[in-house]
Amino acid sequence: MNEEYIRQTKAIAERMKQIKHKIGIMSGKGGVGKSAVCAILGAHLAKSGMQVGILDGDITGPSMPKILGVKEHLMAGENGIIPAKSALGLKLVSMNLLLDDERRAVIWRGPLIGGAIRQLLADTDWGGLDYLLVDMPPGTADAPLTLVQSVRLDGVLLVSTPQELVEIIVSKAMDMLQQTNTRMLGVVMNMASYRCPHCGNTVYPFGNVKDRNFGQESGIPLIGTIPIDEKIARLCDAGKIEEYTTPETQELVNAFLNAVEQGKQG
Numbered sequence: 622m623n624e625e626y627i628r629q630t631k632a633i634a635e636r637m638k639q640i641k642h643k644i645g646i647m648s649g650k651g652g653v654g655k656s657a658v659c660a661i662l663g664a665h666l667a668k669s670g671m672q673v674g675i676l677d678g679d680i681t682g683p684s685m686p687k688i689l690g691v692k693e694h695l696m697a698g699e700n701g702i703i704p705a706k707s708a709l710g711l712k713l714v715s716m717n718l719l720l721d722d723e724r725r726a727v728i729w730r731g732p733l734i735g736g737a738i739r740q741l742l743a744d745t746d747w748g749g750l751d752y753l754l755v756d757m758p759p760g761t762a763d764a765p766l767t768l769v770q771s772v773r774l775d776g777v778l779l780v781s782t783p784q785e786l787v788e789i790i791v792s793k794a795m796d797m798l799q800q801t802n803t804r805m806l807g808v809v810m811n812m813a814s815y816r817c818p819h820c821g822n823t824v825y826p827f828g829n830v831k832d833r834n835f836g837q838e839s840g841i842p843l844i845g846t847i848p849i850d851e852k853i854a855r856l857c858d859a860g861k862i863e864e865y866t867t868p869e870t871q872e873l874v875n876a877f878l879n880a881v882e883q884g885k886q887g
Contacts, residue, residue, distance in 0.1 A: 632743035645777040647757040649794030664863035671751035677715035690860020701746035731763035783827040806880040807844030845873030
């Protein structure tokens with residue numbers, strides 16, 4: 622263990638002391654809308670008056686700056702990296718905000734990615750936050766493991782879609798969290814349904830969530846569903862996802878806050 626690693630470990634611990642709740646948003650795979658769910662959750666928390674930061678933990682495939690419409694580059698301040706801010710005031714740190722071209726690939730092996738994650742954690746001056754939401758990278762290897770071990774998350778919210786194939790991959794993420802003794806707050810089913818524009822009936826293209834017992838065998842509750850909504854795609858492309866709010870997202874936020882509170886009591 623070299624001196625820089627020891628310095629980073631101490632610095633991360635000091636930074637995290639200023640943050641009340643450190644929550645991971647994880648799916649184990651890409652394409653399920655995890656980053657959108659993370660941004661929607663962060664926006665709702667900020668609208669309720671909380672100080673919220675988002676760490677885009679996907680070093681090689683960051684999407685949070687685009688979703689939140691953040692284009693300003695990260696700057697160095699007296700106490701470290703100064704996070705960029707969204708229109709709503711969400712503090713954001715992402716690898717894409719360090720690149721000259723957002724489309725440029727980061728072609729690094731695992732150790733370099735893990736090192737970059739630790740450096741961002743050690744050097745970012747978040748200040749006092751009510752919530753730090755960590756948009757976790759896909760998989761269960763170096764990058765997510767580095768985040769879980771370095772941040773010491775208070776809990777993880779899992780995002781899935783109702784297909785059995787996706788659930789199998791998300792189950793691997795659940796297994797990783799169990800093996801690392803990381804608390805799981807619950808599961809969010811994204812793209813759960815849509816309302817037919819012709820007849821008005823609710824359609825479940827990937828199967829009815831109510832017919833699934835995903836997570837229940839592990840005692841992980843389903844705490845929310847988000848429908849297929851083209852408005853989400855439009856707002857993400859426009860960098861205005863903070864504007865998205867529905868009864869379903871408000872119910873999700875309430876259930877999330879309850880799960881966090883139960884974790885504190887437990």
